[in-house]
Amino acid sequence: MSRRIVVIWFPHLVTDRLLRKQPELKDLPFVLVITERGRRIVKAVNVLAQEKGIYENMMLADCKALVPELMVLDYDAAEPKKLLNSLAEWCIRYSPFISIELPDVLILDVSGCTHLWDGEENYLNDIHKKFNVFGYTIRSAMADTLGTAWAVCHFGTNASIIETGKEVPVLSALPPAALRLDQPILEKLDKLGLKTIGSFMTMPNTALRRRFGQNILKRLAQAFGEEMEITEPVQPLIPFQERLPSMEPIRTAEGIEVAIKTLLQMLCERLQKEMKGLRKCVLTCYRIDGLIEKIEIGTSKPSRNTLHLFKLFENKIANIEPDLGIDLFVMDALSVEDLHSSQDALWTVSGKDESVIAELLDRISGKTGVQGIHRYLPSEHYWPERSFKNATSLSEKPSTEWRTDLPRPLHILPVPELIEVSVPIPDYPPLLFRYKGTIHNVKKADGPERIEQEWWLQNGLYRDYYCVEDEQGSRYWLFRSGDYDSGNVKWFIHGFFT
Amino acid sequence: MRKVADRSIIEQLQQQIIKLQKNETLSAEQPLSIGLGTIEDSFPGNVFAKGAVHELISNSAEEATCTSGFISVVLGKLMPNTGYCLWISTVPRRSIFPNALKGFGIDPERILFVDAGKTKDTLWAIEEALKCDALIAVVGEITELTFNDSRRLQLAVEKSHVTGFIHRFRPKTENAVACVTRWKIKPITSAAGETPGVGFSRWHIDLLKVRNGKIGNWEVQWSPKGLEYPSTPLRVTGDDVSIQEIDERQIG
Known part of the structure; x- marks a missing residue:
């Protein structure tokens, strides 16, 4: 899709603003002046004054001579920028990408926005x-390039839409000033009788460059879309943003809920594609009376679970005052973090019970972190530490059977602990052992069960496991690490039987 | 004749009391024994109290293992084929070896282990889990439980009918709590056998408190067939795992 640019020109920006503030000035010609080198110079003119032949940059004394009843007000040099900025922010309802050009032009990048208003014509209207x-x-115009739109906006018909590829016939009829050239060059062109763009745009580049400088070529290229023109948006683009304009103003909580769900759905789909999770999200509601309502949520870990995020928003819906109605919802993910699919898969389940449990786990993991929740599946290894593995989801089925034929303790120590033993003869269970300062006399024992190292995974000594019972009836899982003949024999306790 | 009438009146009154206590699982409508044997006779209606919170206290690693074993036995009866159980522990203590749970008739993959960091978080997680009626049971491993906290847990299960087990490891005091039972389980020496080997494990189960029931203590033996109540020390039978057997299947 090609770029579409709308240029909006406010010919009477400052005076229009003043009329809005002071409607009683409506029927009076007035000018805004500043003092420059001891002279008072007109900086802004309203429509009535303009009709009487007053233009910008005239001296106030001359204007007074022309129109004796002229009102004179002070001009604030910082005003246009402030005004344009606030207008640009207001225009964000039309497009997210808006830049300003001082003193009186707004530039909207509307690529992909107009269909929301059913076409470009409706959009401009x-x-x-x-x-x-x-x-x-x-005055406004829409075109593929900023140059063309600017030119048509200032010198062509108002509110015209230039279709793709029609730039050349439209531009050729316009005066050279439409190309945003400097005054000396315009004068030179005028002197040479080049009254329209069409009269010189077919000239060879070298000739144009020699006579008028590089700038004219650059402007022509920009107008015809041969060169990209970059503008700076008033609001930096937020990468994860979703917008939902509504045809009718929304006033009910149900309506807002639907809007939040729709926006979350769109946002989460995008987050899913880019393997991101949301940490902080703000919903901005633009009311038709111009006020803005905001609610913000934060998550303790990155998340893109629509249900979960909606629950967080749900509590805050009451804080939104729709008043007359909301006509635009914007959802911004202010902060996102990497989130890989294995993490959210734990909560995706099928059954009803399972989804209730998944929600519970989600709430718990919100507090403890997702690493605090484990579900184990059997793994085909004899080595005890490797004989189970973490499941990645609630629905994952075991790929192999759990073994029940070998005695395994119910409690296992994460790391085997060294014990002191006395053993009568090699390959026999110990007679007694000391663990944490207590001596246990072994009364009964089973074993050994030899578990070899899995050499393709890890090197080390094999283990000979014994299940022993002491005089209290307590049962332990002990092992001897390594061969007696090596001389370096250590005994460990690894678990507790019931 | 007069005596029979009296008894029926007393039974009616008991039913009313049970209804007032909102403990529907204890009502006579579903008197389904879960298969624990004699222990269940201590409960009102001779049925193990489901949908209630049970408190178990252990003071050493060995007792804790037996207590976990007893919990696993009950869990195996409560969730034979389907359903999930949450096993919530404070972080440094959880040490269940999932492979061993299969021996208690539980599919280890149907237990979801939660390591909640602090005691406060653990209690919160236990309460949230007890409120979730999609679960069958919740095991919580904590140290201290105040009376107020236990009330909250009990209120949660009265709505959801989840069975809760609060396993307190080395509590400072054995304070009064609102749980329906208090258990202590200790290992005892197994039966002397003719063949060498450890044989089946035996526990001493103390039921120190039970609401509307009779307290008691039992010596039980846990074998793959279930809980047995040996009156005399049993002889170890030949089908346990002996040294020779293990020698034969030495694994390399």
Whole structure:
């Protein structure tokens, strides 16, 4: 899809704003002036004053001579930037990518936005309607390139939409000033009788460069889309953002719930594709009276579980005041972290009971962390530490049977602990052993069960396991590590039988 | 004749009391024994109290193992084929070897182990789990349990009918709690046999407290067939694992 750019020009930006604040000035011609080198110079003119022949940068004395009843107000040099910024932020409802060009132009990158308004025409009409209601006079144009849109906006028909590939015929009829060239070059072009862009755009580049400099070639290339023009958005793009405009203003909690669910669904699908999880998320609701309502949630670990995130939002819906209604929902993931699929698979289940359990585990893992929850499956290894493995999900089935033919203790020590023993003869269970300062006299014993190292996984000594019972009836799982002949024999306790 | 009438009145009153206590599992409607044998006679209605919180106290690693063993025996009866159980522990203590659970008739993959960090988190997790009626049972391993906390747990199971086991390891005091039972399980020496080998394990089970029931103590023997109540020391039979057998299947 090609880029589509809308340029909005506010010919009377500052004065329109003033009229909004002070409607009583509506029927008066007025100008805004600043003092420059001892002279008072007009910086902004309203429509009425302009009709009487007053233009920007005239001296106030001259204007007074032309229109004696002229109102004079002070001009604030910082005003246009402030105004444009706030307008740009308001326009974010139309497109996420908006930049400003001082003193009076807004640039909207609307690629992929217009279909939400059922076409480009409706889109531009909507912009015009809204701004007219606010009292701003605007001119706009939509085109593939910023250069063309700017040119048509300032010098062509108002609110025109230039289709892809139609730039050349449209531009050729416009004056050179539409290319945003510097004043000296414009004067030079004018002197040479080149009144339209069409009259020089077919000239060889070398000739143009020699006479008018590199800039004219750059502007032409930008207007025809041969060169990319980069603008800086007022709000940096948030990579994970989803927008949901609504046809009718939404006022009910149910409506907001549906909006949150839809947005979460879209957001989580995207997070899923990019293996990310959400840590912090904010929902911004744009009300039709211009106010903005925000609710924010945070998660203790990255998550892209729609249900879980919705639960977090659900508690905060009551904080939103829809008032007259909300016409746009925007959901931003302010902070995302890597989240691999093996982690969320633990909670994806089929049965009803299982999904209830999964939700419970989710709540618990919210507190303890996902590494605190284990489910074990059998693994085909004799080595006790490797004879089970962690399941990655609640639905994973064991791939092999659990073995019951070998005695295994119910409690096992994570790391075998060294014990002191007295053994009558090699390959016999100990007569007594000392564990944690207590001497246990062995009364009965089973074994040995020899477990060899799995040499393809790990090197080391084999273990001879004995199950022994002391005079109290307590049962232990002991092993001798290594061969008696080697002389270096150690005994360990590894577990407790019931 | 008069005596018979009296008895029926007393039975009616008992039923009313049970209903008032909202302990539906104890009511006569589903008197299904879970197969623990004589121990169950101590409970009202001669049925092991499901949908209640049981407290078990152990003071050494050996006792803790036997206590876990007893819990596993009951779990094996409660969840024979389907269902899940949560086994929640404070972090440094959990040491269940999943492979051994199969011997108690439980599929180890149907136990979900949760390592909750602090005691506070563990209690919270136990309470949340006890509220979840999709679970069959919850085992919580903690040290201290205050009366108030135990009330919360008991209230949670009264709604959800999940069976809870609170295994307290070396508590500072054996304070009064609102659990329906208090158990202590100790190992005792197994029966003397003719053949060498350790034979089946035996426990001394102390039921120190049971609501509406009779306390008692038993010496039991755990074998793959189930809990047995030997009156006299049993002779070890030939089908236990002996040294010769293990020698024959030395694994390399």
